Amino acid sequence: MTPSILLLVAVGVLFAAGVTLLLERTLTRVLLGVILLGNGANLVILLAARPGGPPIIGAAEVADMTDPLPQAMILTAIVITLGMTAFLLALAYRSWRLTGEDEVQxxxxxxxxxxxxxxxxxxxxxxxxxxxxxxxxxxxxxxxxxxxx
Amino acid sequence: MTWLVPLPVVMPLLGAAVTLLMFRRPRVQRAVSIAVMTSTLAVAAALLALSSAGPLVVAVGGWPVPLGIVLVADRLAALMLVVSSGVTLCVLLYSIGQRAADGDEAAPLAVYYPAYLILTAGVTNAFLAGDLFNLYVGFEILLAASYVLITLGGTETRVRAGTTYVVVSLLSSVIFLIGIGLVYAATGSLNMAQLVARLDAVPDGVRLLLQSMLLLAFGIKAAVFPLSAWLPDSYPTAPAPVTAVFAGLLTKVGVYAIIRVETLLFPGGRMADVLMVAALATLVVGILGAIAQSGIKRMLSFILVSHIGYLLFGIGLSSRAGIAAAVFYTVHHIVILTTLFLVAGLIERQGSTAMERLGGLARTAPVLGLLFFLPAFNLAGIPPFSGFIGKLGLMSAGVNEGSPLAYVVIAGALLTSLLTLYAVGRVWNLAFWRAPACAFPEGQSRPSSRLMLAATTALVVAGVALTLVAGPLYDFSDATAAELLARAPYVHAVLSGGAQ
Incomplete structure (x- = not known):
């Protein structure tokens, strides 16, 4: 299996940007950082799969099919990230309502x-x-x- | 009897759904929660009895084993299930009592019971998970519920403390997720039983990377020293029952994951020295933080972090005696820390948990004195309590190991034990023993309901009973350690489990 260099670079950029944002003091930037990191992690999982045809019987030969399991995992991870993002947004909003700013104090x-x-x-x-x-x-x-x- | 295995996950989830629908009827919510937790405890006890005959395996949805989700109840998982569901039941009763005492009937926080039950489901799912991704999902379920619980009410201090907790937890989840991706890339499987064979084929360097990624993620969750700063910051502000159940369970889920990964996936103890050094640092730094505190809850949070070091020490020894002692100590740690946080909640209702403001509680609230004294000195490891037995087991396992590093950690562990005694002795002296320091203004102290006292007493009794059943429990821990280190029973049970 040869991983795609393009995706690898994308993962690197996402992680770098995510970590940088995570180190910020403002909660909205932290949130953006978490989202970028989450997407980076999803790409890592995607990279773990062999690229190929759609994993549907009849649409491709079994030997040419891509591995569907990482995609299922990514779907789960996306759902979880969505929930966490919503919660963090609510938290940032609450913090802003209470203190007038969303800096982590x-x-x-x-x-x-x-x-x-x-x-x-x-x-x-x-x-x-x-x-x-x-x-x-x-x-x-x-x-x-x-x-x- | 394998149909029992998914129940500890399914029942709390269904209970959460019912309690969420019944959000207008607190009485129904309470009844459902208690019923669910009691039956979870019963199922867990049944699993514990059954697990001695070998791990119980269920392939969820009937998918063949390496493909689908497997739930595995071996000795370790079953033991953790029993302890965790027992503790959560007691804390649930305590919180119901607190609600009744504070007259929150009029404005019930409808989301509390559903979140609590989902937290339980996440914890049990993590214990039963037979593959890494399901473990991740278990973690996420319990974390999502814990985010809600720790920011309950949304006051300013809780939002601030909750923010730290949420961000750190999210980071550890991302690291875990990346670790999972890398494990899958290296082996093409996430089923732990299948990984046992496949990881052997992975090059050494890659395996070390995978191991350190997973340990890093679990280390944050278990609050191991360099990764522990978030815990004392965020725990003390939450409501007392919430802090108690967090202290008892959440870090221990991380420890459980470390035990599982270290024994099953990466045996041989390549990271053993790292774990030992981390154990030493966690022990010493944690307890030094504890003796600097003047708030009881905050001090307990630091002690909680510190005593995670004992567990790591046992895991780091990676011998049968070490793992057995770590398992025994985990049980002790869960029960005792939860009890102490509940007692701290009771003390708080006397007016404050700031030690310099408290005083004379031994005279004004003698029952409270007894409830604090027993678990506190159990924590410090006074013979004949279970804390002493656990520490003795760890020390003798360390002496058996005989390496210089093991002796250094033993010295650190002894020092920590002494300083723990000093820390709880100080609480005893200041809050209970001396003459009352100052009168609290009217209305600051609230009476505790009988149910709260009963729930706390039940846990204190359970803590003392750990001494009485120490023999059988230690034998069970030993059998658990043997089963974990042998690996073959687990692997065989899982890989042949789908066929039945």
Missing amino acids: DDIEDHRIMELAERAEASDAADVDAEDDGGDESDDDGMTEGEEA
């Missing part, structure tokens, strides 16, 4: 985790005085809970 989440960690450190330090050896306590603005322990 992982910064706030990260910041919150760091803050939580700092606060936990502070409360630990207050719990066990003996272990109090590290952690810069210069920015312990959320340290009110340390006093109870």
Whole structure:
């Protein structure tokens, strides 16, 4: 089986563009990236099949038929991608309704985790005085809970 | 008795359809959901009993075996089915109780029960799948349902957390799909039993590529360390029952897929060292993240990630003892983590899950104290609980292996065990043991209904019972590992399965 160079290049382009878009912060671009990647994956599956005549008895000799199984799989994958795309679109719309933008705001989440960690450190330090050896306590603005322990 | 095999997939799907049609009648929805989950559990138990005689195989639609879809219930699949359906039933009861307690009768979220049942169908389908593409479909079914559940209600925090989860899951699905395409291109088959023979003919380099593609996809789903950052970010914001069932099942479906692929398709442990290093990193990084947290749910999410490392360690050893311990530990992990997330949900109803705000729960809510204490110290691996037995099994399997890397991972595993004890001990000290920290404003704490407590108690009892049945269960895990490593029973049962 010799794979078509044209399709291979198309797969490469789709993957490259898809990954680039997936790394964006805007949800609609992420969505486009997912769609491109999904189509790239479908092409990979298509490439796995031997090209040939239609897999219908009577329309072609059995030896010349293309392998119909990858096409069935691609159909399934397309349906799944369609559903996911619809859901992501709804999610992006919801996000836009709630915040006025559809950027993925992982910064706030990260910041919150760091803050939580700092606060936990502070409360630990207050719990066990003996272990109090590290952690810069210069920015312990959320340290009110340390006093109870 | 092979007609039983498709039922764990078919029943929840039909149940989902019925509950979706009955969206105006929450009472019917509840009754149907409970009936479906109870019968799924019963069927799973029957399959478990039958699977000892050899894998049960069903060719769906009567297509001859290598062509059509096969469902296979061998020991591993049946064991996972029993544990997962038991856990989902308890969480379902808990969520029904929560709904009753919160008076959501007036405005029921009609989509909850259908999504929950579809999630169950996806999980069971993934466990029973006999070919890679059906495994992919199982993953997609459960993921699609989980997207709905994790963004339930569509509040701002849930949408944000859900976005991370959805995008990462989509990426792992695409990687899995590409892996499937490549496997098909290399071998011309996706039936796992047929792949066993065909992969032997594939050149080594190509086989390594296929293996790493699949492991990468499953690694994201199982939250293995470098690929685990999404989990603690997205799980804690979802409703308590949703987080509980996600924590119990979704990552373990990934682990199940890793076990299946590593033992059946790519035996010989070529990626064993990679898995061991990933196990070590997952264990240590996860638990270090956990002790830094001050929210109980978030801490549990990190512990969840960390303890996936134990499972990987067992798989990485790729010996019979290692796989057996990993299977046993998976059962323990599913039950205990689900229980703890449910208990965290109960604690949340006292006002908060932030440890610095909680206090004196041992006095104000002694039952809650007991419900937390037992699974938490089970998790930390205190003898005689099942966590101890599982860890002991893993360690002794590691010592049997005897390689320097195995000893390093054992050291990391011991450290993780100690730090887990520290982490849950801290929760115990801060939330339960010390004097009340501050009074919560009126209306912030909500009473828990009796059903919620009953469901949680049932899981706690199940967790303790794992110790009582540890002997038979460990024997079963051992037989499972033997069956997995032998490969021939599975292959023979599947390839001759369509003939009957």
